[in-house]
Ligand SMILES: Cc1cc2nc3c(=O)[nH]c(=O)nc-3n(C[C@H](O)[C@H](O)[C@H](O)COP(=O)(O)OP(=O)(O)OC[C@H]3O[C@@H](n4cnc5c(N)ncnc54)[C@H](O)[C@@H]3O)c2cc1C
């Protein structure tokens with residue numbers, strides 16, 4: 089049983105998992121109580137800051153905390169990475185999005201690439217707890233930035249690792265490892281693939297040939313995260329969906345990855361400017 093007071097949105101723990109990936113444990117008792125695998129929060133670091141979506145990687149109902157893992161890519165994730173244990177976030181909204189469909193499917197392959205390993209972790213855990221045989225494949229560009237190896241090993245029946253440069257595990261992409269599994273005769277009932285858009289697209293290209301249902305988690309830009317603004321619009325099976333309320337998980341064989349890629353690049357100039365201004369403010 090937890091002793092002591094909750095301090096809303098307080099950062100309890102902060103750890104660098106690699107030079108650009110941070111894990112934080114935050115006080116958010118209402119989110120911790122309700123959240124399910126696959127859901128996310130929207131947080132603001134300060135009153136004037138942007139709202140950014142991040143997956144709830146884990147939670148501790150008794151202690152009233154949630155865990156997030158994020159990659160430092162732009163202004164808000166940089167600001168967040170600079171906050172210290174004992175400081176509080178301005179707001180944490182959630183849990184948001186549809187939970188993952190967790191059933192006993194049989195053999196499930198859970199694939200995580202880069203920071204996507206953090207996103208696939210709670211889903212892998214829930215699928216294992218539901219009685220599935222779980223084979224996990226995790227990958228990164230190089231060994232130094234591979235995260236959550238021990239944690240994924242603990243919740244998987246088998247863990248396979250790939251690095252783009254061959255510095256650890258299989259030399260190649262997670263999709264190559266999946267293809268090898270299939271070639272070796274592994275009967276796969278479902279695949280969950282989360283990571284960079286090109287990775288999810290290639291995994292879907294592999295599984296489509298064998299008609300293996302493949303779930304992907306989409307990461308379009310989000311603004312309100314309540315289905316009102318349309319910023320997170322994606323096309324799935326020819327229909328418009330809003331990732332914040334209809335997703336973020338969808339059938340990967342139905343996703344229009346070209347549209348997703350172009351919409352992710354939409355604010356590239358503004359994002360670059362925001363980061364440059366932020367750097368100037370910091371160094372003035
Ligand atoms: C439902 C959902 C869950 C997410 N969960 C996680 C998570 O658990 N961990 C994590 O690290 N990230 C996650 N993301 C992505 C995260 O929200 C973005 O990286 C973040 O908003 C970037 O904010 P920024 O201000 O630091 O960067 P920005 O200045 O906004 O962007 C910097 C760079 O990152 C790219 N970028 C911006 N937004 C996204 C995005 N949504 N996806 C991919 N690239 C983006 C831009 O194109 C740009 O190149 C999630 C996104 C969604 C929609």
Ligand code: FES
Pocket residue numbers: 309310311312313314315316317318319320321330331332333
């Ligand atoms: S973020 Fe506005 S509709 Fe999804």
